[in-house]
Amino acid sequence: MEQYTLQMQIPVRGQYDVIVAGGGVAGAAAALSAARCGKKVLLTEKSTMLGGLATMGLINYFEPLCNGRGKKIISGMAEEFLLESVKYGWNTIPPQWKDGQSKETTARYITHYSPYIFALQLTEMLHNAGVTLLFDCNAMIPVMEGKHCAGVITDSKSGLELYPAKMVVDTTGDADLLRRSGMPTVTGQNYFTYIGRQVTLEGCRKALETGEARQAVSSICGGGASLYGNGQPEDVPLFTGTTAESVSEYLIRNQKVMLDKLKKQDRLAREVTTLPAMPQFRTTCRIDGDYTLREEDKYTHFPDSVAAICDFDRRNFLYEVPYRTLTRAGYDNLITAGRSAAAVGYAWDILRVIPPAIITGQAAGEAVCQAIDTGKAIWDIDISHLQNTLETRGVMIHFDNNDIVKED
Numbered sequence: 001m002e003q004y005t006l007q008m009q010i011p012v013r014g015q016y017d018v019i020v021a022g023g024g025v026a027g028a029a030a031a032l033s034a035a036r037c038g039k040k041v042l043l044t045e046k047s048t049m050l051g052g053l054a055t056m057g058l059i060n061y062f063e064p065l066c067n068g069r070g071k072k073i074i075s076g077m078a079e080e081f082l083l084e085s086v087k088y089g090w091n092t093i094p095p096q097w098k099d100g101q102s103k104e105t106t107a108r109y110i111t112h113y114s115p116y117i118f119a120l121q122l123t124e125m126l127h128n129a130g131v132t133l134l135f136d137c138n139a140m141i142p143v144m145e146g147k148h149c150a151g152v153i154t155d156s157k158s159g160l161e162l163y164p165a166k167m168v169v170d171t172t173g174d175a176d177l178l179r180r181s182g183m184p185t186v187t188g189q190n191y192f193t194y195i196g197r198q199v200t201l202e203g204c205r206k207a208l209e210t211g212e213a214r215q216a217v218s219s220i221c222g223g224g225a226s227l228y229g230n231g232q233p234e235d236v237p238l239f240t241g242t243t244a245e246s247v248s249e250y251l252i253r254n255q256k257v258m259l260d261k262l263k264k265q266d267r268l269a270r271e272v273t274t275l276p277a278m279p280q281f282r283t284t285c286r287i288d289g290d291y292t293l294r295e296e297d298k299y300t301h302f303p304d305s306v307a308a309i310c311d312f313d314r315r316n317f318l319y320e321v322p323y324r325t326l327t328r329a330g331y332d333n334l335i336t337a338g339r340s341a342a343a344v345g346y347a348w349d350i351l352r353v354i355p356p357a358i359i360t361g362q363a364a365g366e367a368v369c370q371a372i373d374t375g376k377a378i379w380d381i382d383i384s385h386l387q388n389t390l391e392t393r394g395v396m397i398h399f400d401n402n403d404i405v406k407e408d
């Protein structure tokens with residue numbers, strides 16, 4: 001490909017302890033954790049709201065925090081966010097879990113929530129915690145000095161600017177900064193899924209009957225492929241989601257399919273209210289981390305675990321998340337969290353959903369604070385100290401062997 005060399009002077013802005021790139025749930029958790037530790041934190045979000053897929057991506061469903069046998073596995077900031085998400089809007093936490101306490105129940109600790117209300121709450125939470133929020137601001141280029149990231153060049157209405165920082169957390173979901181830093185990364189493949197929201201007359205009648213406004217809203221699909229690829233049309237490619245062409249082809253194809261469906265419907269009986277404001281890609285790009293979590297790691301204790309997590313589908317399966325899934329040795333101040341943590345195959349699916357994404361965000365936020373305070377490289381911090389800190393915040397680091405169930 002022909003290359004063009006760009007040489008320009010850009011302003012250097014602020015000096016932050018921590019830059020968090022990407023304000024999905026993982027980034028929000030990382031920024032909040034670091035701010036609560038007293039660090040000066042900048043969060044740049046390329047869209048106009050926080051929450052990422054979990055809000056503007058219209059994925060408004062917390063996968064379970066429990067193992068399906070009445071035992072809460074994921075807590076800490078994941079539970080804090082879950083409880084926050086249901087405060088003012090949609091709340092479908094099963095009655096058995098209304099008080100967040102474990103019970104002998106097969107009901108899982110899950111909920112739907114109102115995505116946009118939750119997005120507003122995230123802004124309030126982070127702003128109140130003192131995080132500097134830059135919306136409509138793309139974290140574009142990590143300025144690398146060898147394997148050290150001196151800061152991040154952003155692109156916004158202010159133009160290109162350099163924000164220096166001690167630590168950088170890449171929670172773009174697509175490992176944008178990690179990729180551009182030269183750190184090894186792995187690209188995924190995504191099915192044809194595109195789910196928007198509509199209000200229908202039938203839904204409105206139901207809403208009036210039940211007295212619940214949310215009943216008026218239902219889903220409307222372009223592509224409707226499932227997590228496992230069921231419904232993937234044969235003539236549609238899989239999408240990496242890591243190039244402008246891939247993202248655009250995904251959007252054009254999906255929007256055409258949705259429009260074709262709408263053309264056949266009674267125009268007076270429905271109105272489309274929301275299209276997903278970001279591509280609904282599950283697995284675009286992740287860190288090739290110091291450890292890659294695999295499906296067969298279920299029931300494995302890791303000495304550097306930062307959280308126990310459960311499987312949303314197979315209710316008994318338990319995993320631990322090694323800290324090494326967030327780091328790459330040698331890169332002293334770059335860390336990731338959320339859906340770009342290192343996992344492969346089905347383990348990637350388990351690790352990337354909303355509760356684990358939040359909990360790895362929290363771990364990354366605590367880790368950067370510890371690295372700054374101790375002057376250590378991010379991959380070389382004292383893990384037991386990090387684990388102790390996370391435990392004091394309510395995170396379960398290791399699952400209990402008594403909860404291992406051999407048959408599912």
Ligand SMILES: Cc1cc2nc3c(=O)[nH]c(=O)nc-3n(C[C@H](O)[C@H](O)[C@H](O)COP(=O)(O)OP(=O)(O)OC[C@H]3O[C@@H](n4cnc5c(N)ncnc54)[C@H](O)[C@@H]3O)c2cc1C
Binds near residue numbers: 026027044137280340
């Ligand atoms: C179709 C689908 C269905 C799903 N269903 C469920 C479900 O039912 N339950 C569940 O728990 N999980 C589900 N998930 C998974 C879950 O929604 C996501 O994995 C999780 O929300 C990821 O959070 P994140 O913060 O890691 O990343 P993201 O949500 O992707 O957030 C990344 C954020 O970074 C921003 N960003 C990106 N690049 C840049 C940049 N360069 N500079 C600045 N900002 C940037 C984005 O705008 C976004 O806000 C589903 C996902 C998909 C796609």
